[in-house]
Amino acid sequence: MTNIFELNQINLTIDDKPLLQDINLTVPTGAYLTLTGPSGSGKSTLLRVLATLMTPTSGTIAFNGKPQADYLKTDYRKLVSYCFQQPSLFGDTVRDNLAFPFDIRKIDFDSAQAITALQSVDLPETMLDAKITSLSGGEKQRVALIRNLLFPPQVLLLDEVTTGLDPDTKAIVHQLIESHHHQGITVIAVTHDETEVAQASTLLRLVAGRLEETANAK
Numbered sequence: 001m002t003n004i005f006e007l008n009q010i011n012l013t014i015d016d017k018p019l020l021q022d023i024n025l026t027v028p029t030g031a032y033l034t035l036t037g038p039s040g041s042g043k044s045t046l047l048r049v050l051a052t053l054m055t056p057t058s059g060t061i062a063f064n065g066k067p068q069a070d071y072l073k074t075d076y077r078k079l080v081s082y083c084f085q086q087p088s089l090f091g092d093t094v095r096d097n098l099a100f101p102f103d104i105r106k107i108d109f110d111s112a113q114a115i116t117a118l119q120s121v122d123l124p125e126t127m128l129d130a131k132i133t134s135l136s137g138g139e140k141q142r143v144a145l146i147r148n149l150l151f152p153p154q155v156l157l158l159d160e161v162t163t164g165l166d167p168d169t170k171a172i173v174h175q176l177i178e179s180h181h182h183q184g185i186t187v188i189a190v191t192h193d194e195t196e197v198a199q200a201s202t203l204l205r206l207v208a209g210r211l212e213e214t215a216n217a218k
């Protein structure tokens with residue numbers, strides 16, 4: 001089996017404060033890792049490092065066997081997609097957000113594809129032209145997710161994306177993530193959700209910037 005990520009002795013220190021310490025982690029291609037741990041333990045920091053949004057102070061990261069630093073960030077971020085803890089939409093409308101993945105690939109916007117994606121998370125076609133300020137938190141989170149999945153990445157990094165969602169919306173989001181995972185996407189999901197932790201096939205725990213031994217829930 002190949003490994004999509006290999007992290008070797010990752011440390012990240014900011015202003016003398018160690019945010020990540022001696023992280024060694026191997027992620028097999030196609031895995032579904034669940035990452036948990038106390039607030040402030042470095043979970044978001046670790047995802048940001050994997051997403052190239054933060055750079056470790058020391059250590060090495062290989063992505064598909066090649067140093068992360070050898071990739072162009074614009075190419076890398078099409079392959080490794082990070083969903084923020086707070087859904088971050090930009091521009092004026094939902095269309096502005098769903099057009100973005102087409103724009104960066106210099107492909108004409110395909111509204112039919114965008115509508116299919118909206119419908120896949122139980123959002124109506126009319127939402128395409130809704131102002132983002134009119135959306136609920138759960139609607140924003142779903143739009144942010146499908147924006148990341150219109151052109152499926154190899155890795156999906158999820159930062160507490162189901163926190164605060166009502167049970168129905170949570171189920172829709174789980175289904176979307178599962179269907180992409182079944183198609184081979186590697187998922188690394190940060191969560192505090194007790195059910196998600198209990199159902200994790202591979203559970204990792206960060207405490208004060210250090211990774212604890214892997215505990216397999218099942």
Ligand SMILES: Nc1ncnc2c1ncn2[C@@H]1O[C@H](COP(=O)(O)OP(=O)(O)O)[C@@H](O)[C@H]1O
Pocket residue numbers: 014019037038039040041042043044045046
């Ligand atoms: N850019 C940054 N500069 C300085 N400190 C940061 C930065 N990002 C995060 N931190 C600190 O790193 C620690 C871990 O944060 P974070 O990764 O967000 O934790 P978690 O996601 O587990 O709650 C916290 O103490 C936070 O304040």
Ligand SMILES: [Mg+2]
Pocket residue numbers: 043044045085159
């Ligand atoms: Mg966090």
